Amino acid sequence: MDEPTRRDTLECMLWAGTGLLWSVVGGVPRASLIGTAEAATAAAAGFTFAQVSDSHLGFATPLYNDVAGTTAEALRALGSSTQRPSLVLHTGDVTHLSKAAEFDAAQQIFGGSGLEMRYVPGEHDVIDDDGRAFLERFGRGAGPGGWSSFDAGGIHFIGLNNVVNLQAGGLGQIGAAQLAFLEADLRGRSASQPIVVFAHIPLWTIHAPWGWGTEDSEQAMRLLARFGSVTVLNGHIHQIIQKVEGHVAFHTARSTAFPQPAPGSAPSPGPIRNLPADRLRSVLGVTRVSRVEGNRPLAIIDTPLGA
């Protein structure tokens, strides 16, 4: 296989900006390819929001040598499309090494996008300071623990931080203090209000040997069990994996920086190293969600950006 040239790579990166449009139909997300008639219909319904994840600003390898470029491209596409989202959730690993220059770059790209942004930290954002620098810049509405909740478009959004105080051999961790916040936050809330929970590490166990799960996610799920529509959006694993369990739809997003291998398919979860250049467009991207009122059957459909 030939090494991809920089020109090839940049052309592929243009595709990173296009992505999936998500509509919450009957309370469950439904994905369609942006630019299609189906996507336009969903977006016309009203409130839409998007998810970006794992921008890893500061990361560079020969194959993934322009993560700032791919991330900025994704944001530009979101901002300029006819389905411009009302809100963009970043599900963590904004930066690669929590460095000031990386946070600066993030503020330029995300802050400069003109889009309404909300963030939760990934483990790469809380290096050596438990996230203080990250939360100072990106923790709008969050306390020192990094969690927050707010309402938008009739949906109740809850941002959780499951990337600190990780224990040897363990998975992501929500912790007692944050579970207490979640319980108080949900108390008295109408069970018919759609809930979107977003956090970095998946809140369901995808692959424990690689740490792809959250130790105490069951406790959080029990608190959410009485709600008719719960959507859980995560990052961390740089690929789309989803499932529906009862009233809960789980979804992990693509990265805007680099892809990781399918669970257990490689010796380690490190970046895919032998990706053919013409597949880059299929592995980077953004996720879009819109809420549609109605009684459509619950359905979940996922479509990749390219072949």
Added chain:
Amino acid sequence: MSLPPMRRRELFAGAALTLAVIPAARAATARIVIDDYAFQPMELRIAAGTAVTWENRDSSPHNVVSSATPRVFRSRTMGTGEGFSFTFAEPGTYRYFCSLHPHMQAVVMVT
């Protein structure tokens, strides 16, 4: 002074003169490489007084955190090419992990 096997081999392979100029109190050293989300070797056996250096060769950042309470050692997070050293003065079994990727676990056995 007890030396780890690698060091001992180097000494035997060298000339007698080389052996003579190494100060008796010079600390032994050992190295652990971090790559592909793993510590290599995962189990290191050394003599007390050995200075261990971890070197991160992975594209992902990692750190080295003692699993004991209280922690015996904790490095800052190392980017690609960065390292950390710790000298094990006392015999014992020292388990550690990467607190960013807690499935990465390893052990240093000091005798």
